[in-house]
Amino acid sequence: MALPHAKPGTVVDVxxxxxxxxxxxxxxxxxxxxxxxxxxVMPVGKDxxxxxxPGEITVQCLEGNVEFHIGExxxxxxxxxxxxxxxxxxxxxxxxxxxxxxVTILLTHKASHRNDGALEPCPFCxx
Amino acid sequence: MALPHAKPGTVVDVxxxxxxxxxxxxxxxxxxxxxxxxxxVMPVGKDxxxxxxPGEITVQCLEGNVEFHIGExxxxxxxxxxxxxxxxxxxxxxxxxxxxxxVTILLTHKASHRNDGALEPCPFCxx
Numbered sequence: 001m002a003l004p005h006a007k008p009g010t011v012v013d014v015x016x017x018x019x020x021x022x023x024x025x026x027x028x029x030x031x032x033x034x035x036x037x038x039x040x041v042m043p044v045g046k047d048x049x050x051x052x053x054p055g056e057i058t059v060q061c062l063e064g065n066v067e068f069h070i071g072e073x074x075x076x077x078x079x080x081x082x083x084x085x086x087x088x089x090x091x092x093x094x095x096x097x098x099x100x101x102x103v104t105i106l107l108t109h110k111a112s113h114r115n116d117g118a119l120e121p122c123p124f125c126x127x
Numbered sequence: 128m129a130l131p132h133a134k135p136g137t138v139v140d141v142x143x144x145x146x147x148x149x150x151x152x153x154x155x156x157x158x159x160x161x162x163x164x165x166x167x168v169m170p171v172g173k174d175x176x177x178x179x180x181p182g183e184i185t186v187q188c189l190e191g192n193v194e195f196h197i198g199e200x201x202x203x204x205x206x207x208x209x210x211x212x213x214x215x216x217x218x219x220x221x222x223x224x225x226x227x228x229x230v231t232i233l234l235t236h237k238a239s240h241r242n243d244g245a246l247e248p249c250p251f252c253x254x
Contacts, residue, residue: 006210006211008197008210008211008212008213008216009195009197009200009202009210009212009216010210011202011203011204011208011209011210012208012209012210013207013208014187014207014208014209015206015207015208016207029209030185030211032183032211032213034182034183034233035183035185035211035233037185037209037211055161056159056161056162058157058162058164058231060141060229068136070135070136073136075136075138076138077138079142080140080141080142080143081138081139081140081141081142082138082139082141082156082164082229083133083135083136083137083138083139084133084135084157084159084162084164085135085136086135086159089135089136102187102209104185104231106161106162106233
């Protein structure tokens with residue numbers, strides 16, 4: 001069952017899942033007109049194909065180890081590290097370990113969303 | 128010396144500071160036209176007086192224990208918990224322990240910023 005989205009002021013648990021990661025799905029924790037916060041669960045070996053989102057995003061690794069590819073750049077995210085991307089930056093991810101990520105997406109550029117034919121549909125922004 | 132703001136794709140360390148918290152100041156990690164990410168360091172006993180910011184914010188406790196007051200509501204943030212606030216929600220904070228918080232601020236409502244006489248100036252948004 002999907003978790004309900006948090007209301008303003010509701011305390012949300014984003015601690016590492018540990019062994020529970022095997023039984024936990026990606027979930028949207030917060031969703032408003034301008035902000036979306038998602039906990040993405042990536043089992044080892046999983047890829048999220050190349051995509052972009054129109055607004056800026058921050059990606060914080062809560063646990064595990066994820067390769068984060070931005071164009072030709074490759075970054076490694078381990079627990080307690082974070083990066084941000086400007087809107088429209090193409091990126092793809094690969095999980096080197098069972099991992100979870102806290103992703104914060106600004107929906108401010110929703111109106112300018114584009115997803116040209118060369119890109120996979122964005123898995124987080126399909127609307 | 129202030130840390131330079133991260134560029135897109137730069138990996139930023141947001142692990143708990145542990146004992147280094149005593150020698151670490153609040154720092155802006157990311158700043159763009161629409162997004163600001165700040166690590167706020169609050170020594171035990173410190174208050175951040177009542178204020179609001181125009182855009183939505185998320186507040187994630189990285190370590191410690193912070194009372195988060197929203198109007199008449201009181202929430203407790205411990206390591207690995209997060210809440211969000213809608214723009215303009217008045218709030219104030221008190222650190223029950225040496226604590227650090229990762230605060231993400233949407234600057235999308237910058238133009239509508241208001242700070243009426245009853246409120247303390249916002250410490251994060253003084254521009």
